[in-house]
Amino acid sequence: MRALVITGPNRAEVQDVARPEPAAGQVVVDVQRAGICGTDVEFLTGGMAYLHSGHAAYPIRIGHEWMGTVAAVGAGVEETWVGVRVTGDTMLGCGVCRRCLRGYQHVCEFRHEVGIRGGWHGALAEQVAVPATSLHRLPGSVDDAAGAMVEPGGNAFRAAQGADIHLGDRCLVLGPGTIGLLSALFAQAAGAEVHLLGRGERSLAFARSLGFAGVWGQDELPDLPWDAVIDASNASHLPGRALELVEPGRRVVYIGLAGVPSVIDTREIVLRDVTAVGVLSGSPGLAGTIEAYASGAVDPRPLIAATVTLDELPGILAGARPAGAGAGPKFHVAL
Numbered sequence: 001m002r003a004l005v006i007t008g009p010n011r012a013e014v015q016d017v018a019r020p021e022p023a024a025g026q027v028v029v030d031v032q033r034a035g036i037c038g039t040d041v042e043f044l045t046g047g048m049a050y051l052h053s054g055h056a057a058y059p060i061r062i063g064h065e066w067m068g069t070v071a072a073v074g075a076g077v078e079e080t081w082v083g084v085r086v087t088g089d090t091m092l093g094c095g096v097c098r099r100c101l102r103g104y105q106h107v108c109e110f111r112h113e114v115g116i117r118g119g120w121h122g123a124l125a126e127q128v129a130v131p132a133t134s135l136h137r138l139p140g141s142v143d144d145a146a147g148a149m150v151e152p153g154g155n156a157f158r159a160a161q162g163a164d165i166h167l168g169d170r171c172l173v174l175g176p177g178t179i180g181l182l183s184a185l186f187a188q189a190a191g192a193e194v195h196l197l198g199r200g201e202r203s204l205a206f207a208r209s210l211g212f213a214g215v216w217g218q219d220e221l222p223d224l225p226w227d228a229v230i231d232a233s234n235a236s237h238l239p240g241r242a243l244e245l246v247e248p249g250r251r252v253v254y255i256g257l258a259g260v261p262s263v264i265d266t267r268e269i270v271l272r273d274v275t276a277v278g279v280l281s282g283s284p285g286l287a288g289t290i291e292a293y294a295s296g297a298v299d300p301r302p303l304i305a306a307t308v309t310l311d312e313l314p315g316i317l318a319g320a321r322p323a324g325a326g327a328g329p330k331f332h333v334a335l
Contacts, residue, residue, distance in 0.1 A: 003125030004313050007059045009046030012314040017061070020121070020129035022074030027081055027132050029088070031335045033148040033307075034123045035065035036317060037178065038234075039116060044317045047259070055117045063124030064090040064115040067138060067147030068335075077132045087150045087290075089134040090114045091283045106283035124313065126335055136286050141294045145307075148332055149182075149300035153289035154282020155255060156182030160190055161285065162253045162277035163228035167191035172226040174198075174242060175233030175256055176207040176215070178329045181303055183230045183255070184212055189297045192228070197221055206327040210302065232256045240264045248272040255279040303328040310335060 001019045006012045022028045040062045042048035050056035067087045073079060092112040093105025100108050114130060115122020122128065138147045156179055165171055171187040173180045176198040184207075188194045195214035196207050207215045214222070229242040229252045236258035243264050246252050252274060269276055282289070292298040306325040308316055316322070316331050325331075 001126040002310060003061050003121070004063065004310060005059050005061050006043050010044060010318070012044055012317055014310050014313070017125070020127055022072050022077070022129055024075040025077060025131055025133070026074040026129050027070050027077055027135065028072040028127050028129050029066075029068040029086060029123075030071045031063075031066050031068040031123050031126060031128055033067050033144040034063045034333050034335065035148050035152070035304075036063075036124070036313070036331050036333070037065060037152065039064070040124075041317055050117055057119075060115075061121040061125060062115045063122030063128070064113065065148055065151040066123035066128065067144055067150070068123075068128070070135075071127065073132070081132060081135070085138040085147065086135045087138060087147050087286070088114070088130045088136065089283050089286060090116065090151055091281050092120065092131060092134060103284075106281040124310070124333060136290060138290065139294050141296075142290060143301075145301050145304060145332065146293045146299070149303070149330070150286055150289050150293070151282055152178055152330075153182055153186075153293065153298070153300055154285035155179055155279060156186050156282075157285035157289045157292065158279045158282060159183040159230050159232065159253045159255045160186035161288075162251065162279055163187065163230055164251050164275075165190040165192045165228055169193070169227035170195070170224060171228040171230065172197060172221075172245060174229065174231045174238050175235075176203045177232065178303060179255060180230070180232035181207060181210065181329070182298075182300060183232055183253075185210070185298045185300070186292065187228070187230070188212065189292060195224075198233075202327060203329065206329075209327070226250075228253070230255065234258050236260050236262045238262075243268045243274065243276070246272075246274055248274065251275045251277055253277045253279060303330045304332055305330060307332040307334050309333065
């Protein structure tokens, strides 16, 4: 089968590789749609932290935002899975450690991450093998495009959930990238008045097209009380700024990651009685995301700028935007 392989920094190509065989407890999925994100770009550039910590190494087959149809099952897996449209969790815990047994498999010390960590091959390929326990069924009301947006949506769902938003609250999201925009959509669906702060006219203009209450440049943010602040940026100064902006007694959610350490003053957290929430993974939010997509409460599809072929993907990862691409931040691959 054909798969996207990153062989080293700034070297990506489509290769012919062996088709996966399902081990016991696993399924093989015919991938129909997969997305790329900032993590995938970091693997291409060589900046991804796991490359330096030893949790990942070249060559690597990326792809952790996907949907498809189950084609085969391994021993111990019910045959009824065959033919079912699914997406899957990225975080594959060991299943036996204290964290896994208490429902925190997404932060298991020994976890694999599909297309990211521990050598588990990703879904930017014609097929992917994953544990049956990681699967989530997709209802007919969630089409292929939305199905491949469940994984990033799970992160955003958890960010909005972590912000403890109530009807009529005012929420500020820092960073209008994919996760920031999805977080804003989930916050809006929860009844908040949503504003975004960003930089770059193209991303700000696109965010404005989605109908939020306010979209602001770096020097334009109005002096308003913010009941929740979600930092979905990669700017090292914004975690501290988020803490300054949030109303006393409310919550800041940190889901973005800067390339260098950020500094916050914990005295601000204590003296203003603020709760700070970190979100690593969408795992606990995947089911809720599917429900929101299925009901129409949140529609992630406007964020998709273009759907390309596997052969076009190396150029997309390197920063190319194909002719006719929309203004959204997300690219999908149809397989």
